[in-house]
Structures are given as C-alpha cells and as structure tokens.
Amino acid sequence: MVAVNMLELQNCYIALDSPSNTYFAGQTVNGKVVLTIVDSPKKIQGLVIRVKGVAEVNWTVRRWSNRNRRIIRYHGRQDFMKFTTYLAGSANGSTIELPPGTHTYTFSCVLPPNLGTSVEADHGHIRYTLKVVMERPWKLNKSYKMPFTVMQPVDLNYERSAGLPIKVQNIKTIYCFPCGSSSVNMFVNIPVSGYVSGQTIPVKIDVDNRSMTDMDAISTKLVQLITLISQTPYKRLKIVPKVIVKTRCSGVCKRSKKSYEQYLLIPPTPPTSTVCDVLHVNYSIEVVGKFGGFLKKLRIRIPITLGTVAMTIPSFESMTAPVVQQPLASTSASAPLPDDFPVPSGVASTSSFPVDSSPPTYEEAMNANPINIQHGRQSNCIGWQLNASDTPLLALNHSYEK
Template sequence: MSLSSIKSFRVDLDGPVDAAFTRGELVSGRVLLEVRRETRVLSIKVQGRGVATAHWLENRGMNSVYNDYTSRISYFRRRQHLIRDNGELTVLTAGRHEFPFSFQLPEETLVTSFEGKHGSIRYWVKVKLHRPWFTVRKIKKEFTVIEPIDINTPALLAPQAGTKDKMARAWYRNFGQVNVTAKIDRKGYTPGEVIPVFAEFENSTSRSIVPKAYITQTQTFIARGTMKQKRSVVATLCGDIVGARTRETWHGRAIKIPPVGPSILQCRIIKVEYMLKVCVDVPGTSKLCLELPLVIGTIPLHPFGSRTSSVSSQYSVNLEWLRMAIPEQPEPPPEYSAVVSQEEAEQRNGTSVPQPSAADDLSGILERPLQAFVQEFRFRPPPVYCEIDPNPQPLNIRPRCMTC
C-alpha cells in the first residue's frame, strides 16, 4: 500500500502563539504543505470566520423527546484563494510549499472570545485542500479576539452605591431590623485590581450577624426566545461578626478580582456580567444581599489624569485597605447557591423565564497591559457553578448619604 503523497499540512499564524487580535487588525499567516512526490491540486482555499453559538437540549416531560435550542450569529467571513480552481490542475513538485495569506478583521464591534457550557464565541482560520479523486483535506486554526473595554469612560468611572434593610423574623417573631449600606468608587475594573468596599452594617436585632462580600459572574445564553444562565462566585470577602444592637463600618475593605474574562455585553445571544454582592448572614432567617453592578474591562485605569488624580487623593487620606493582607492561597469561593437568599431562590423557582427583549501595589496593577491577562483567563478552567432558572428581581434600593 503506497503512502499518501501529503507528508504534512498545517496553518501557522504570524506573531506569538498567545496573540490576541481586535477589530480592524490584520490576521496573517501561511499554509505549509509538504508532499512526498508530484501532487496535482485543484484548489487551496483559506477562510476566516467569527461565530457566536448558543446551544442546549432540554427534556420536557417523562418521554425521551428533547427540545433543541440553538442560535448563531456570524460576525465576519473572509475568503481567499491560494490556488484558484480555474479548470486546470496545478502540479506541486515534491518538497515543501508555503502559501501566505492575510485578511483584515471588520472595523465594526466584535465580541471577545468565549467558551461556556451552553455556548461559545470563536474565531478561526480554516484551509481546504481539493485534489482530484480524493476527499477534501481540512485544517483549522483558532485565534483569540479581545474587544477592548476602556474603564476610563464616565459611565464606568461613576461610583456605585446603595442601601437595603430587612426585618429579621422567625416563626412570626421579630428580632429587629438589619440595614446595609455599601459604596464602591467606580463601576469598571480590570482583572488583578483590588476593589475597596466602603460599607456600613447596622444591626438592630438581638442576634449577631456576619457581613460578607462576593464577586459573582453570570453567563446568559439565549436561543429561540428562551434563556439559560450559569452563575458562579469568583471572589469572596468575609468580615468580622457584628454583635447585637451594634454597628460595623468597612473603611475600604479589599476584595481582589481574579484573572477572569472581561464582561461581554454586546452579543445578542451570549452575555457575561459581574456583580458585587454585599450580604449579611442573620442566624435563623434568610440572607440580606445588596447588589452593585460591575464591568470587567481590558484597558486599566490611566495612572495620570484628572479623574485618576482625584481617586488617588481620596485613597491617600485613608490607606488602611492597602495594608490588609490577602492570603496567597485563599479558600475556594462558595457556590452561587450559598450566596443567593432563600427568598430570591423561591421567587426565581416559582416564576417563568423572562423573554429576552489590597495588598498589591496600585501602580503595578494600573500599568499591566491587556496581554498580561489574555493567557490567564484564556486557559483557566471556569469556577464551580450551579444551574438555576433566571429571573432577575428589581432591587428596592433607596439612596442614603454615607460618609466614607
């Protein structure tokens, strides 16, 4: 039996292996084809694609019939002929042959590469080799796209604050009221940054409470008018016990953002959103949680500028949070089900799914480029999560003045 005439067939992209691209950039490389003897070729085509896909199966009822939920969005398609099929065969001599190619990504907004359990956003280069009387040989090479999110915009530099209270009850008995007020300096952060949390916990009950803070990630997949969500806790912060009828204040307690992927907000079928939840555990009753939205960006806060200067001057007044020790090997974060209050879980389970319509030096954090985080979140496995039916409930937040 004779060996195949093709010894090797692969595609290489120019630049580093972990390079990331963005809109408008040029993606270039070469197709490497090595043949053992003279080989006749009809054509060689290279195609660049970018596609977002959401997909899952659901079993309704006791039968074995599954409903297929699938949606796709194509962000770009580029095609180039390295050897064009013009009706005549091209004869390649024995040896190594290189075919360079290049195409430009669209100037329109792209979406950051993403891999999830129920969907993905992928970009790749595919090469097809057509020969007479042979099946088509195909090779595929994926690459990463990062859509920049600049946190130096007014919307992401705006402070986030809120207040929430709850009456602690058990067996028709009132233990008193718990009030939580929290504020963070801005909405946008980048991986590796430390978020100083300013909060006040007023415990008017007869029992002790335990304040905590969590950074949560919500992945939303949408297909055929239905959505599926995955929620997980990516960082935690535990405060000291607040005794009965006492008050506790956080003067910038630090919670560090791990190397997670940036927020995805521009895709119609896949979204990745983050939230800072400041919660209070009250023994004998349900949890009280206050949510502050976060956006994880890719362009860090500028070290110099009018807004940055005011932030720096504010931190220079109270630097206690910088000296707080963050353990090198923190305990793993809890599952999202441990963060959601009992009332929230009951409300979400009882309603239908809606239709889609610091220990680190700040200077080092701010100067880290985008490429420093690409490798970290690209190959890191996702955190442990639990699956729940989504039904976001509006927060009953009333503004309250607070002295930081």
C-alpha cells in the same frame, strides 16, 4: 486494510504576527501558513484559508405534561464573519502539484469592527478560528484548524457611569417572639463602577445589626453573568452565573456594628460585552450576609463594567491598587514569526501587544475545561488545536489601533 498515519505525509501550522494570537476588532490579522509535504508530490485543486467567527448557544429544558416528558431544545446563532481566500490554486482552475518540501504562504484578513469578544461558556461561545483546507480532486479534503482571540475594545473613559461611585443599602427584618421585630442594615460601597483586568476592586461593607441574631459571615464575590438568548423554537433568556473571585470575612454579632473592606483582584477575564445577539457578558459585585438556622441571606448586588482601557482620572488611581499590565499567553498551535516575516504592504502591524515568557492560560485563570473546536465527526488529517481559548482574554491598559 492497513491504517496509514496521515501526519507522516504532511505537516501544517499557522503563525500569526500577534505573538499571543490576540487581536482587537477592526485590526488586521497577518500570518503565514507553512505546509510540509513528505514522501511524494501531492496533486491538489487548491489550498484555502478560511477565517470564521460565530456565536452559538444551546441548552435544553425538560417539561412534564400529562405524565409525558417533553424536551425543549433552545438554540441561537450569529455569524460575525466569514473570510475565504486561495493561497494556491483556485476553485475552478486545473489541478496543481506540490513537490516534497516546505511551502510557505502569507495571508492578510481585516477583522470587522463590530465583532463580539471571544468567550467560552457553559452552553454557549463566541469563537474565532483559522482553517487551512487542502482541496483534493476526487478525494476527501484535508484541513488544519486553530483558534485565535478577538476582543471588542471597551474604553472606560467613554462609559458615562464607569467613573461614578456606587453605594447600595439593603435592610432585612428579623421577627423574634416575644421580642418583636428588628432589622439588619447593610451598606456596600465601591469607589467607581468601571475596572479592567489586573486592577483591584475595594469593597467597603458597613453592617448595623440591631437584631438579636448573629450574622455568621460575609462573603464578597465578583460574578460573571452570561446571558444566553435563543432564537428557536422561540426567544428565551437563560442567565448562567459564575463566581470569578470570592473573599470571606467574619460576621457581625447581635446588637453591634462593624465595618469591613474587602479587595477583589480581577483575573484575566473577557470584558463586558453586549454587541452579540445571542450571548451577553456582564459582571456584578455580590455581597452576602449569612445567618444561622433557616433565616434567608442578606444580599446586595452591584453591576460593574469591565473594560479594556482603564480610566485615567486621578481620583480613581488614588482609590485603587495600581493597574497590573497583564501579559497575553501564546497559543501552542502556532509558531512565533521570525524577525524577517514578510508583512503585506499597507497593513498595520500588531506587534505592540505585551508578551511575557510564562503567562497564565485562559483555563488557569477561569478554571475552564478544554474546548473541542471540531464539529461532530469532522475529518481532519493534518491537525488541529484542542483548546479554543488557550489565550487569556486580558483587559489591556493601552490604546488600540483602529
């Protein structure tokens, strides 16, 4: 049996009107499908495009009972959207024949306003894909699949607590024989609790070490907290922390005081999101004072909100570094649309997204691994894109179209 390279028979790609393949929830996705037939004409039942958005979480826990190991598999899923339309042919119509050459089809899809932000995490994801299916009578279908990014707008100007300063204190008591007990007081202060990607978070740390033990070092981290929520076999929460940015400074000697100011530059990262039923994204500032020996660390956590629209109050602009307008990366699976690309009438264009010639990828920003968007042994003869999050999820400092 001779193997045939199906890529030689036809080629397909999807081009979207957003150069970065990134959209806000509620916007309209406009694009075109370019299908090239090589060699001989192809008979098909129809050419379908499917837009899908799904959140899914999976993890396992091993339990031991009476010397028997039991594995519990937790799973949760939420379907955000399913959109299907025929570009050519129909489900119940007669077969059509596509002659050799290039065939171009346009499509338009309105995204629902309640979509969760695209996220790729350990044990879970919120993922949006476009899939072109060539339905063939009495034969296996062929398909081409690519991802795109959706962001749920988070305007910090409408978040009540985003503009408020936060100051947190934690006290650690250290017992020492024969000196008795003494304390280490640590204060952490941030000017506001709402930020966007590209901004710098100034973290002020004051330590009053009244003990006879040195604090060796202080680390300051921006931590992403992914909360996974299972639905089967029963509801269970799993929190997966991930350090996004980390700085380190020297500690505080015994019987002394010291103040530090650390700066955390927020890289491209998804905004805070809790609209999904099975996956939440939250952030916190974590300051940890480390001691030698077996002493426990002195830790302070401050929850913050990452948005897509920065606050405009003057006091915030004076306390932080200027907002950097980060670019959005383009996805390699789709080609840029030409200037004369036809956009359906009455549909708002999203060409206002900022673009840069050499932006960082989402994997570079988040140290993420490539994501396989195929499922199981799914056959795909035309092609597909390897990475589901090639586009960085950046907080945009501008208004969005509803």
